[in-house]
Amino acid sequence: MMKTSITFYPNISKKSKKSGKIPLYARVCSKGSKAEERLNTEITENDLLKWDPMSMRFADRTIMANKLLNTFDKRFEEFVIMNSTSLPKFHPRNILDYVLGKEIKERKMEIGLLDYVNSYLTKSVLPNPELSPGTIRNYRKSVNHFKAFLLANGKEKTAVSEVNNVLAIDFKEYLQRIDITNGKKGMSEVSASSIIKNLKPIFNRAIDEGYIQQNPMKALKLRHKSPRRDRLTIGQVRALYNLNLKDIPTLRAYQDIFMFSVFTGLAYMDAISLKPSHLEARKEGFIKLIVRRAKTDIQTESFLVPQAIEIINRYKEVAENQITGLVLPKRSNEKLNQNLKSLAALAGIPFNLSSHIARHTHRQLLAEAGIEDMGVIKRMMGHSGSGDIDSVYYSVTESRLLEAKGKFERYLQEHL
CATH class of the missing domain: 1.10.150.130 (Tyrosine recombinase, N-terminal domain)
Incomplete structure (x- = not known):
């Protein structure tokens, strides 16, 4: 059986900036759990020099805190003796409340x-x-x-x-x-x-x-890992990208939203919320995407391939986008997934598409394009990294993003 114990100590980390005094704390440990609380007494730095951690008392008997600690110690011993056969049933919080003279058990029971x-x-x-x-x-x-x-x-x-x-x-x-x-x-x-x-x-x-x-x-025992999601092969991406929707123009917006996510790796919410301010034009003719993911607030950075830029340009002069101020047409996720079923059928894809499949497909295509630098992949997809990147490494990272963009662009040119 694990021992139930009580400890008193000056909590130096809680020292008052205003008065310079240090509060005393009590901590009860039992069954691998603990409860601690600040006591209604403080000491000076001079008093701290007289503290004996072994006896948990002050060497100077005139310090009034000793009397208070003696009282708490007696109440602790009293509780242990009264409940010797049922002690494991009590949480340290219950024990500490008793030691400090708090009669709040009934109030706790009543909290909804x-x-x-x-x-x-x-x-x-x-x-x-x-x-x-x-x-x-x-x-x-x-x-x-x-x-x-x-x-x-x-x-x-x-x-x-x-x-x-x-x-x-x-x-x-x-x-x-x-x-x-x-x-x-x-x-x-x-x-x-x-x-x-x-x-x-x-x-x-x-x-x-x-x-x-x-x-x-x-x-509760529940499976917490999602099964491996379907993702498109490059042949299926090509079939979907090259669909002729001349006779079904209403599907075009849904095709573009999905394909834009395939080419950028953006999640649905990030794609339809994208604004021109998230796109940074470079004098070399490149367009850099910089946006924080709505889900995690992690920053995503990548240079867009021509196929993604083509989709963006298609909506620059569209009245809807000029009103909303968004890069892509705004469609609900429910409507998107409904219309993706039609697009999948037209492209001969043997499973239902969803907005999230686009992001999984992007990650697969990066691997097939020979992009293996995990730091670059995390930055492109907005995955959390191991730490902050300072300005010294930022230029290196950007050059690697450009290198990745070149690989991905060549891969798409060859296979689409």
């Missing part, structure tokens, strides 16, 4: 799950500058699914303390269940896994705060 989840989203996720807009959207989506589940199943009054594995399993089944009456589509196992993954930190926080003893979402 809906309120707790909402509070986590608004206080810990939305204002967090370290999270990308895409990550925040995913958290919000996961929380909304969980709230909808609670409301749909009459569990909106559930307390945080009542969360258990049964509720977690019910939530998983809710995500994957088809509800024809309400028009709800069931999620794939991979999609459900991503929703549940975003909820785990919320319940980890609940554990740290002593509301629950274990994270119910960790008990």
